[in-house]
Amino acid sequence: MTxxxxxxxxxxxxxxxxxxxxxxGTLLAVDDISFDIAPGEVLGMVGESGAGKSLTGxxxxxxxxxxxxxxxxxxxxxxxxxxxxxxxxxxxxxxARIGAIFQDPLTSLNPLYSIGRxxxxxxxxxxxxxxxxxxxxxxxxxxxxxxxxxxTRIDHYPHQFSGGMRQRVVIALxxxxxxxxxxxDEPTTALDVSIQAQIIALLxxxxxxxxxxxxxxxxxxxxxxxxxxxVAVMYAxxxxxxxxxxxxxxxxxxxxxxxxMGSIPSLGVRTExxxxxxxxxxxxxxxxxxxxxxxxxxxxxxxxxVERPDLMAAGTSRAACWLHDRGGxxxxxxxxxxxxxxxxx
Amino acid sequence: MLAFILRRILQSIAVLVAVGLVSxxxxxxxxxxxxxxxxxxTTMEEREQLREKLGxxxxxxxxxxxxxxxxxxxxxxxSYRTSEPVGRLILERVPATLELSFxxxxxxxxxxxxxxxxxxxxxxxxxxxxxxxVSLIGISLPTFLIGILxxxxxxxxxxWLPSFGRGETVxxxxxxxxxxxxxxxxxxxxxxxxxGLFQLTLIMRLVRSEMLEVMRTDYIKFARARGLTNRAINxxxxxxxxxxxxxxxxxLQLGSLIAxxxxxxxxxxxxxxxQLFIQSVQFSDIPVMAAYLLLIGLFFVLINLIVDxxxxxxxxxxxxxxxxxxxxxx
Numbered sequence: 203m204t205x206x207x208x209x210x211x212x213x214x215x216x217x218x219x220x221x222x223x224x225x226x227g228t229l230l231a232v233d234d235i236s237f238d239i240a241p242g243e244v245l246g247m248v249g250e251s252g253a254g255k256s257l258t259g260x261x262x263x264x265x266x267x268x269x270x271x272x273x274x275x276x277x278x279x280x281x282x283x284x285x286x287x288x289x290x291x292x293x294x295x296x297x298a299r300i301g302a303i304f305q306d307p308l309t310s311l312n313p314l315y316s317i318g319r320x321x322x323x324x325x326x327x328x329x330x331x332x333x334x335x336x337x338x339x340x341x342x343x344x345x346x347x348x349x350x351x352x353x354t355r356i357d358h359y360p361h362q363f364s365g366g367m368r369q370r371v372v373i374a375l376x377x378x379x380x381x382x383x384x385x386x387d388e389p390t391t392a393l394d395v396s397i398q399a400q401i402i403a404l405l406x407x408x409x410x411x412x413x414x415x416x417x418x419x420x421x422x423x424x425x426x427x428x429x430x431x432x433v434a435v436m437y438a439x440x441x442x443x444x445x446x447x448x449x450x451x452x453x454x455x456x457x458x459x460x461x462x463m464g465s466i467p468s469l470g471v472r473t474e475x476x477x478x479x480x481x482x483x484x485x486x487x488x489x490x491x492x493x494x495x496x497x498x499x500x501x502x503x504x505x506x507x508v509e510r511p512d513l514m515a516a517g518t519s520r521a522a523c524w525l526h527d528r529g530g531x532x533x534x535x536x537x538x539x540x541x542x543x544x545x546x547x
Numbered sequence: 548m549l550a551f552i553l554r555r556i557l558q559s560i561a562v563l564v565a566v567g568l569v570s571x572x573x574x575x576x577x578x579x580x581x582x583x584x585x586x587x588x589t590t591m592e593e594r595e596q597l598r599e600k601l602g603x604x605x606x607x608x609x610x611x612x613x614x615x616x617x618x619x620x621x622x623x624x625x626s627y628r629t630s631e632p633v634g635r636l637i638l639e640r641v642p643a644t645l646e647l648s649f650x651x652x653x654x655x656x657x658x659x660x661x662x663x664x665x666x667x668x669x670x671x672x673x674x675x676x677x678x679x680x681v682s683l684i685g686i687s688l689p690t691f692l693i694g695i696l697x698x699x700x701x702x703x704x705x706x707w708l709p710s711f712g713r714g715e716t717v718x719x720x721x722x723x724x725x726x727x728x729x730x731x732x733x734x735x736x737x738x739x740x741x742x743g744l745f746q747l748t749l750i751m752r753l754v755r756s757e758m759l760e761v762m763r764t765d766y767i768k769f770a771r772a773r774g775l776t777n778r779a780i781n782x783x784x785x786x787x788x789x790x791x792x793x794x795x796x797x798x799l800q801l802g803s804l805i806a807x808x809x810x811x812x813x814x815x816x817x818x819x820x821x822q823l824f825i826q827s828v829q830f831s832d833i834p835v836m837a838a839y840l841l842l843i844g845l846f847f848v849l850i851n852l853i854v855d856x857x858x859x860x861x862x863x864x865x866x867x868x869x870x871x872x873x874x875x876x877x
Binding site: 263265293294295296297298301302304306309310311312313314315316323324327328359361372375376378379 | 862
């Protein structure tokens with residue numbers, strides 16, 4: 203595992219805030235998050251829908267959909283600040299330094315162009331290669347991502363490929379110009395389970411071989427556990443916990459992460475019922491004072507209602523929870539909702 | 548592919564026969580042509596002779612078959628009005644209409660599509676809103692009014708452009724063209740704009756809404772994530788994906804540009820087939836009307852055939868359906 207402290211980080215995100223101005227006021231969708239990705243590292247980003255993980259990914263590649271915008275903080279790639287680059291400068295970073303993979307391979311490819319043309323076009327946009335050289339490179343990439351019969355398949359159109367094959371093409375497209383970082387936004391969600399594993403294995407192998415770092419955005423904890431070096435758990439626009447994947451999975455420090463892990467069925471351990479976290483993530487307009495998780499938290503105290511915890515050291519990980527502060531959570535409180543954690547039969 | 552074309556051609560022929568039936572029925576139901584052809588003092592015998600000569604006494608199906616057979620050979624009989632062969636009358640007039648429609652189509656496509664792309668890419672920009680508002684005028688004003696307004700401004704008040712006629716034309720074989728003389732070109736401008744304006748606004752609005760749709764798709768977002776230039780994204784990826792519906796509508800519009808040149812030709816005294824048709828209606832000159840109907844039918848059928856073939860050129864998904872390529876399993 204790569205330890206970020208040894209090398210200068212490839213990607214630094216500092217105090218990033220993403221806002222959505224709406225008619226009824228500004229929504230803070232990503233609230234002051236900071237993390238690093240080391241060269242070659244796979245950082246998993248998990249959380250429920252609406253936790254802000256995809257937005258963080260989009261902010262990094264500079265493709266937030268309006269009216270969403272970066273309202274504060276900074277993003278640095280290889281030491282260079284990229285969040286405030288003009289569109290044309292950022293365009294040269296996208297594809298060349300940062301690749302992206304989106305959720306749905308069925309719709310990520312332009313249906314009217316052959317995959318070869320899409321590859322060649324991307325390669326020639328970023329690398330000074332002739333058409334013939336670009337085509338050779340495209341062919342190599344297709345072979346590398348495991349498209350059988352690449353020589354003939356290169357001239358085929360997206361509709362002639364199955365979903366899994368298309369996602370391989372998408373990966374080839376993301377790797378075209380040899381980026382240092384790939385932002386993969388739910389790359390396997392739209393695929394069926396047997397193909398998910400293949401795609402994840404492929405992504406992992408390619409990135410190891412190319413030394414490419416990955417920010418893997420997903421809500422699938424299983425994918426993270428298999429693939430990532432470190433994991434960041436997001437909740438209501440903030441990072442709840444970040445740490446080495448093994449520690450977070452086995453010894454979660456934040457009550458939210460504990461709930462998440464408890465809700466995943468595991469082989470071997472016989473459980474009558476899985477843990478469930480009561481309630482739902484608050485809407486962006488109704489994020490409570492103090493810790494955003496406090497209405498659903500089983501371990502909350504008076505301090506959680508008024509003071510917001512930042513990430514703090516908790517064993518090998520860092521968690522945004524007062525449990526890990528010397529001051530503690532304050533006087534214990536019952537969770538607002540009846541019951542709370544394990545609903546055992 | 549070949550089977551598709553053959554099928555299409557057969558369908559086209561069927562459509563033309565149907566149009567032929569309609570134009571044939573004109574002979575049967577729009578008055579008695581003999582009355583229009585002869586004077587008050589013609590005797591019944593002479594009328595009967597003429598009737599026999601024109602073949603009007605035969606049974607309807609026989610007349611129809613004869614009509615279709617003749618039409619297929621380009622023979623539409625004699626005009627009741629001028630006693631000239633209808634084929635020649637129309638052929639003399641066709642170049643004027645086709646050149647006018649062609650200019651209008653060029654105007655529609657080369658102005659309308661870029662306007663649509665622009666308003667689709669920058670829907671919130673004030674100039675897009677302005678274009679949208681102006682296009683509403685283009686849609687709501689009737690063609691003849693636009694023509695008259697243009698004449699008033701550019702011919703009567705400014706004296707820049709002629710208000711009627713084709714100007715000088717050059718003869719190349721049987722075709723007379725406006726394109727080779729200065730006055731001919733000037734004479735084309737106002738009628739072409741008048742004829743095209745309505746279609747232009749339609750195309751602009753269609754391209755705009757298609758662009759808005761396409762710009763939201765994942766493959767455009769992914770193209771951005773690949774760092775492609777705006778130019779490649781907007782005009783390569785996005786515009787090409789709007790083409791299928793645009794080609795469909797543009798094809799139909801080109802047909803109606805030819806068919807509805809009637810009004811514009813009347814306003815600008817443009818010596819085309821539309822004007823000929825109006826004159827023929829006034830004289831119930833049925834052979835000319837019938838031939839005109841068939842001609843317009845032929846244009847529509849041809850244009851639709853071309854549109855169908857263009858689909859294949861644009862969309863690979865259609866190409867492979869009957870073809871050899873198959874969707875491969877994983």
